[in-house]
Amino acid sequence: MTVDADAAQSVYVAPGDHDELYAFMSGGFSGNVSVYGLPSGRLLQQIPVFSQYPEKGYGYSEQTKALLETSWGFIPWDDSHHPQLSVTGGEQDGRWLFINGMNTPRVARIDLATMETDEILELPHTAGSHASPFLTENSEYLVSATRFSVPTVQRDVSIRAYKEQFAGVLSFVRLDPEHGRMSLAFQVMMPGFDYDLARAGKGRSHGWAFFTSYNSEQASTMKEIGASQADKDFIAAINWKRAEACVAEGKAKTIPARYAHNVMDHSSGVATTHMQASSVMLNAGDCPNMVYFLPTPKSPHGTDIDPTGELIVAGGKLATVIPVHSFSKMIAAIEARDFDGEIGGVPVLKYEATIAGEVQNPGLGPLHTEFDGTGHAYTSVFISSEIVKWSTETFTVVDRVPTYYSVGHLMVPGGDTKTPYGKYVIALNKITKDRYLPTGPELTQSAQLYDISGPRMRLLLDFPTVGEPHYAQALPAKLIKDRQVRVFAIAENNDPYATKRVQDTRVQRRGTRVDVYMTAIRSNFMPDNIEGIQLGDSVFFHVTNLEQDWDVPHGFAMMGNRNAELLIMPGRTRTLVWVPQRVGVYPFYCTDFCSALHQEMQGYVRVSERGANVPLAWNGPNGTLR
């Protein structure tokens, strides 16, 4: 495919100018989120979420380690898939970004003013948090589902007992409207299928959430074959307002659960873990009129709701059409009790009763759909590697463009909201083959930007992504750019180990633990000479960055430390623990080129034998080392 001669002009952001949109792309198996500018495709920042990130000391500093705690202990990696921006009234409000950790099921909340991870909630009774996190119209709930059904509650049973013993659990996480704080409100136990993706309703379908499922065959092995037998699997439509009522009526049970809830305190900058011991579980069959199955061809992947909330579009990975259900037809069918049996207490609606249309000739392997707000839908098609544009009125394909290659999700900025921003669609590609300079066996993944403002889609730009870009979300820059935090006020730093003035720098020994209360400001550490450290000590460097100037972080690295650096934002305190292993004098230094005298920003620690006659001493206003 040729690119139009003016494509470069459409994406060129002149030096010093700002992009029009922020895009938040999942880092896939990097476990993190990357922030890009659009339309330039420039990488602006990486936000560590589920994976340790040595560049920022994330998950290495004492203050951030707790964010990676789980019921299994400290897990420094995950696989992040679906970023989701908070919404109010079905429109982006620019407050938070949520994203799931797939492997050890977790959901995270990122503050869009600091672009830092503020909270991570583990999801119990879940295996593979893939259908996650999707938000209801006013961010009342974040919904999530298990991809791999498992014995629930976990127990030692034969895998062959899949059909009888395994269940799939949907989770409803309540969001505190003021702070976005997450809490697991209730869970719904469903038949043991694989629940794949979800969307919450909006507009007329507000109050409902939709989950695709596959493997309704309930195969436990070789799912490649076993889960691909049935002509139709299901979209589970769940009325969460009804679920709330059943929980309130006492139809749910409180069952044992083990999960971690990790919260970053804003004023101290210190994260803490709260272990939880139970969850509220509602059996799908115990709450009538709450959940229904919509038969959907075939092994559906994505389910996406159009801006009005009326159309429920499925991406049948193996289907030859794109099935589109109608929310109002679904409600009518429920009222008419137009059922075709039930599974595990969940009524199955008739396909003909809910289907609004089928998009013919969509290509092979339609996966995900987003909307432009002017009556068009854009569906990514994996096997035939293309984006298909179709009319949401006539259900006919109106345009198609190739992608390079194997597009997974696609994203129209605001394309999952009531009022899409439109203008662009981004293909998030799984493989790139020959698209870039080759880099050995591992090649970059990639995003592609297309202009959708005209009748035909136009390819504008390819750009590499960090990790696998499963899904992305984008919002207009003006929504958050002026709210970006520049520094943390030093006066409001409530870290118990903060040192707010050079006069307060000191070193304290308690047994074998030595606390160093250190300040960093251009271009020195105070104290920068410490003696009296002994083998067997654990040295806690609590470094406070006294700067109150934008874009002046300081770094801190200690020679031989089996850890990473600290990167300390202005006004913040971060703590690095060092266990010296050898006698001698070892340097530490600032790793972030902070000033003209950055190279001078360094110091020494003297390490002596255990029991040596070297008194603890340091330099500085309170020091005894002269």
Added chain:
Amino acid sequence: MMSGSSRAALAVLALALLALYAVPLWHVALIAPQYPEGLGFYIWVDRMSGDLQSINGLNHYIGMKAIVPESIPELRFMPWALGALVAAGLVAAAWGRRVALTMWVALLAGGSLIGLADFYRWGYDYGRNLDPTAAIKVPGMTYQPPVLGTKELLNFKATSLPAAGGWIALAVMLVGLALILRERRLARRVT
């Protein structure tokens, strides 16, 4: 005696100076490549505001002592001097003698000049008493900001100009002068 309208105008001028409690008098702006949005500070009748912390942080490289507003006594008595000036203007308006008008305008002009001279003195003190052990040796060991106008100081371009309060004071002075001239003309016509 002054005309009634001039007396009223003098009273208004005196009261106009009350605005100087609410707006800054002077502004020093610093521009450098690393500070595209600029650094700067304001001098008020009783305090200083702005990026003093950042400026002090930078000035330590050249050995300039930190600017600590609490240690500048002028900021403690200037509010009283301003109050006295307002009161004097009102008294002069009430008294109504032409000489009172002239004296008040002269007082305002003189006070302003003393203020600027004092500003220069502080700039001289900060800019010339640089720590000889500092990391960066400024050529000639002087790093003195201008009182009025623009000056290149190493990587910074420093611009010192009146802020709202300074302009108000200047306007009051000019209107005061106009009143004096008007009263002179009226006096000639009467005699």
